Amino acid sequence: MNVLRKILFPFAILYGIITSIRNFLFDIGVLKSTSFNIPVIAVGNLSVGGTGKSPQIEYLIRLLQDDYRVATLSRGYKRESEGYILADANASAKTIGDEPFQYFQKFKKAQVAVDTSRKNGIEQLLSQKIKPQLILLDDAYQHRKVKAGFYILLTSYGDLYADDFMLPTGNLRESRSGAARANVVIVTKCPETLSQKEQNQIQSRLKLTNEQELFFTAIAYDDQVYSGKEQLRVTDIAGKEKLLLAGIAKPQPFFAYLQAANDVTMVYPDHHHFTEKDITDIKNKAENKIIITTEKDYVRLKGSILEEQLYYLPIKSAFLNREGDFMKKIKNYVGESTRNS
Incomplete structure (x- = not known):
C-alpha cells in the first residue's frame, strides 16, 4: 500500500x-x-x-x-453511446463496449445488451417478441x-x-x-x-x-493464437520475436504465458481506447513482428492497420x-x- x-x-x-x-x-x-x-x-x-x-x-x-435463450446485460463500460442497445450487425466495441462485443462475436445464440440501468435493460429485453x-x-x-x-x-x-x-x-x-x-x-x-x-x-x-x-x-490459456485469417500454435511461435500487447487489469499472467527473452511488451490501462497515435506507435515498435494481444483488446484493434500481424489469445475459466x-x-x-x- x-x-x-x-x-x-x-x-x-x-x-x-x-x-x-x-x-x-x-x-x-x-x-x-x-x-x-x-x-x-x-x-x-x-x-x-x-x-x-x-x-x-x-x-x-x-x-x-x-x-x-440466454441474454447478457452489461453497462458497456467506456462505450461511445448512451442508453439501451441490443447488439446487432451494426454493433462494435465503440457502440457497446469491448467485453459485450466480445460476447456478441463469440456466442451467436445469445442476445447481448447494454444499459447503465440494469432495470431498464431487463425490461427492454423482456419487451421483445422473442424474450430471453x-x-x-x-x-x-x-x-x-x-x-x-x-x-x-x-x-x-x-x-x-x-x-x-x-x-x-x-x-x-x-x-x-x-x-x-x-x-x-x-x-x-x-x-x-x-x-x-x-x-x-x-x-x-x-x-x-x-x-x-x-x-x-x-x-x-488456449494452446493457439488466432487472427482473422489463421491460427498458430503457441509452441510454434515460442521462439519467434513478437510484440505482446495488453490493455487489461493485471496483465502479468498473460505476458508470463507467452513471453520469450527477446519479446517486446506494451501495457495500456484496462479498457483503453486506442487512438490513431497509439496504433501508429504499436506498429512502429512491432516492425515486422507478429503482435499478440488479449481477446478483449483484439476486438478494439481489429480493422486497424495492425490487422495483418495481429493475433489474440483466448482464455477460459x-x-x-x-x-x-x-x-x-x-x-x-x-x-x-x-x-x-
Whole structure:
C-alpha cells in the first residue's frame, strides 16, 4: 500500500459508511429493488477490476445456451453511446463496449445488451417478441436496484477481499460484509497446483456462511493464437520475436504465458481506447513482428492497420475441482426458477 493510499484512509472509512448505509436501506426496503419473473444471475466482485468476470460470464453462456435463450446485460463500460442497445450487425466495441462485443462475436445464440440501468435493460429485453429465458448480469454485484435471483461473487487468489480495504485506501467498492449476498463465491486466477489444504485455509479466511458455497478456478490459456485469417500454435511461435500487447487489469499472467527473452511488451490501462497515435506507435515498435494481444483488446484493434500481424489469445475459466457441483447448482437454480415463472 503506497503512502498516498494510507493518507486517504479517513476517506476510505467515510466511503465505507456511505456504502454500508446504502446497502442497509436496500436491505430494509427503503430503497427499492426490482425482481423479475425469470432467472437472473448476477456476476461481480467487491473490488475494482481484475477478477475474471468475462471468462466467468462466457462459462455460464456455454453452460446454458443449448437449453435456454440466454441474454447478457452489461453497462458497456467506456462505450461511445448512451442508453439501451441490443447488439446487432451494426454493433462494435465503440457502440457497446469491448467485453459485450466480445460476447456478441463469440456466442451467436445469445442476445447481448447494454444499459447503465440494469432495470431498464431487463425490461427492454423482456419487451421483445422473442424474450430471453434467463439473463446474465455482468459486473452488477453492487447494482441493487435489481434483485437478482442468484449472485456469484468473484475474488482473485492474489487479492482476496478478506485482505483488502475500502477505496481509496484499498480496492473494495463496498464493505467485506457485502459478500453475504452471494450464493456462490469463486476464488479466481488460482495456481493450478493449489492444494486442498490451501483451499481450506482460504475458506477459513473468507468466513462464508453455511448457505454459501466456495469454488476455485484458474485461467486456462488456449494452446493457439488466432487472427482473422489463421491460427498458430503457441509452441510454434515460442521462439519467434513478437510484440505482446495488453490493455487489461493485471496483465502479468498473460505476458508470463507467452513471453520469450527477446519479446517486446506494451501495457495500456484496462479498457483503453486506442487512438490513431497509439496504433501508429504499436506498429512502429512491432516492425515486422507478429503482435499478440488479449481477446478483449483484439476486438478494439481489429480493422486497424495492425490487422495483418495481429493475433489474440483466448482464455477460459477452469475449475480446479467440484465443477460438477457448480454446474448442478446453476442448472438447478435456472430450472427451478424457469418452472416457477
